[in-house]
Amino acid sequence: MHQKILQIMLIVSFISACSNVGVKPWEKNILARDDMQLIHAPLEAGLDDHIYFSKEASSGGRGFSGGGCGCN
Amino acid sequence: MTHTLLFSIAFILITVSAQTVSADTATGKQNLPTSTLMTTGGPFSFSDYRGKVILIDFWASWCAPCRESFPWMNLMHQRYLDRGLTIIAINLDSEAPEATAFLKRNRADFSVIYDNEGLSAETMNVEAMPTSFLIDRKGILRHTLTGFTTSKESKHEALIKQLLNETIR
Numbered sequence: 300m301h302q303k304i305l306q307i308m309l310i311v312s313f314i315s316a317c318s319n320v321g322v323k324p325w326e327k328n329i330l331a332r333d334d335m336q337l338i339h340a341p342l343e344a345g346l347d348d349h350i351y352f353s354k355e356a357s358s359g360g361r362g363f364s365g366g367g368c369g370c371n
Numbered sequence: 372m373t374h375t376l377l378f379s380i381a382f383i384l385i386t387v388s389a390q391t392v393s394a395d396t397a398t399g400k401q402n403l404p405t406s407t408l409m410t411t412g413g414p415f416s417f418s419d420y421r422g423k424v425i426l427i428d429f430w431a432s433w434c435a436p437c438r439e440s441f442p443w444m445n446l447m448h449q450r451y452l453d454r455g456l457t458i459i460a461i462n463l464d465s466e467a468p469e470a471t472a473f474l475k476r477n478r479a480d481f482s483v484i485y486d487n488e489g490l491s492a493e494t495m496n497v498e499a500m501p502t503s504f505l506i507d508r509k510g511i512l513r514h515t516l517t518g519f520t521t522s523k524e525s526k527h528e529a530l531i532k533q534l535l536n537e538t539i540r
Contacts, residue, residue, distance in 0.1 A: 314473075324492075324497055324500045325500060326465070326489065328432075328433045331433040331434065333431070
């Protein structure tokens, strides 16, 4: 019984896991930089998306650049 | 058995409440967390401004909405200085030259305090940039204004006016 309660407590303590990520709002100066944005040139990204969509029928899937081969 | 159950429920509630939710504008009478705010630029004492309505604004040069809020704060300063409004802007840039460069581009008619380490923001529990606190003539924290857009200007001005109209008895 006690063990079960202990298990429940352990699980519940994970609920707040990501509620505090450590970076305070006033410490986000580097994160706020233009080159730190996922898309820092919205117009260009939009045009690229259109090309991908019309040529390859694919869209979305942004969020990383390159596959680690150093070739792009 | 009931004891352990109650204990578990309490534990769950405490854990869940640890996740804070920030509101747009929080209103309610609250005592200030401290009477003297420590900043890297020196201590700031709220009691020096007793009898005045204080708008204390936390900003940084890299924060775009902060840039938008400066013309509005200048306007409020011009309009309500005579009626007892004091605007204090606390800068939270970690690099001081960035703040000075910002102030060259964006004029500030009100006083600016530098707090490079964010000690004051920690004390005031700033949850977003910018955050402004409206403190009434009695030194009670009345409104917490989180974030800034030009569409909020008239609403925020109304709150300032309301506090200015209150008198200390």
